[in-house]
Amino acid sequence: MxxxxxxxxxxxxxxxxxxxxxxxxxxxxxxxxxxxxxxxxxxxxxxxxxxxxxxxxxxxxxxTRRLNEQVHTIDESVHTLVSPADALLSDMGPISEKQTFYIKDQLYFLDEMLGSKENAKSYENGFFLILYLSPRDYHRFHYPITGQLTKRYALGEKSYPVNTLGTRYGQSPFSTNYRVISELTSTFGKLAMIKIGALNINSIQLTHSGSEFNKGEELGYFSFGSTILLLVEPNRSFKPLLKANTTVRVGQPIGEWADYSL
Structure with missing residues (x-):
């Protein structure tokens, strides 16, 4: 109770x-x-x-507490994508050519998620990773790569839960909830980091306003329940390093670009 x-x-x-x-x-x-x-x-x-x-x-x-400096170890390898949060890596997979992908057995439209077909085009045939933060988790989120911020915008008004019940009964919560999209660029191309508010209250707070950042730098925090969706643009050398339903921590490698020569 x-x-x-x-x-x-x-x-x-x-x-x-x-x-x-x-x-x-x-x-x-x-x-x-x-x-x-x-x-x-x-x-x-x-x-x-x-x-x-x-x-x-x-x-x-x-x-929304911060943790002491000894807790997280940030993988500094240039070719790795690290977890932006302490979370459950709940799902991942390729983004289909038709700009749709499945999350918990539901079909989601990438252009709705990102606000337009033009925004979605960069990620066709790319890769997605979903990180769910539970109430017990550290609720600050960090940059998963080193690079530059190229675009940031907010979408959505009404919110539904992003837990199991919410994704099952809400009206496409991942493409209608209030969300803040940060489009990032690095040596290996573009990546979208989508912070999704959990319920009614727009609970996404940003603490980093610069256009350049290092892997592991704090970007912001969620005031209440939350989910992060990462979209990686197509790159044949990119591969995930973990399986779905794996618990991860900030700075832990979750993917890599195998072509180190880029």
């Missing part, structure tokens, strides 16, 4: 007004007594947090 209630607070609800109420509560000092039950319920390793648990003044503060 406790786990259900805590999950309800950090992932919000399908109703905009109750979500606004829960957001205000989670960000207020009134939610501070829930921090320890939350950490216990989700078996969060408190030794990894940047500060002792008593430092955090609200559930939101704790939920």
């Amino acid at each position: 406790m786990k259900f209630l805590l999950k309800y607070v950090v992932e919000l609800t399908g109703n905009r007004y109750s979500s606004l109420f829960l957001k205000s509560f989670a960000q207020s000092r009134l939610s501070k007594p829930l921090i320890r039950p939350f950490a216990k319920t989700y078996s969060i390793n408190l030794d990894e947090a940047e500060y002792p648990i008593g430092h955090y003044q609200s559930l939101h503060d704790f939920f």
Whole structure:
């Protein structure tokens, strides 16, 4: 019961007004007594947090906590794509020539996801990877490559859950939810990093505003539940390094461009 209630607070609800109420509560000092039950319920390793648990003044503060510098090791290899988040690598695969791909047995249209057929064209025949952040996870996200930001834009208004029920019963949540798309370029070409808000509240906060970045640099955080979709443009040398349903951490290699000469 406790786990259900805590999950309800950090992932919000399908109703905009109750979500606004829960957001205000989670960000207020009134939610501070829930921090320890939350950490216990989700078996969060408190030794990894940047500060002792008593430092955090609200559930939101704790939920968006930074971790200490020793937790994440960033793979510095030029040819690797690393995980941008502590998450479940829930699905991956090739993007079909018809600009559609499957997520949890549902068909999604790439042009709807990216806002236009023109935006989607770069990723036809490329590769996608989906990372789902659960309530127990560290909710800050980082750049998965070193490179330059070429475009950033937001799409979507209404949001549905991005958990199993949401993807099953929501109206194509990955292509209708509020989302922020960052298009990145590196030595190996283009990559789209799509941050998808979970419910009603647009909970994506960006902390990096520069046009250049290094692999592993913090880009922002999710205030509440969340998912990240990575799209890699076609490149015959790119291959995933892990299988679906693998737990990953920031900086861990999840793919690579095998042609090191590029």
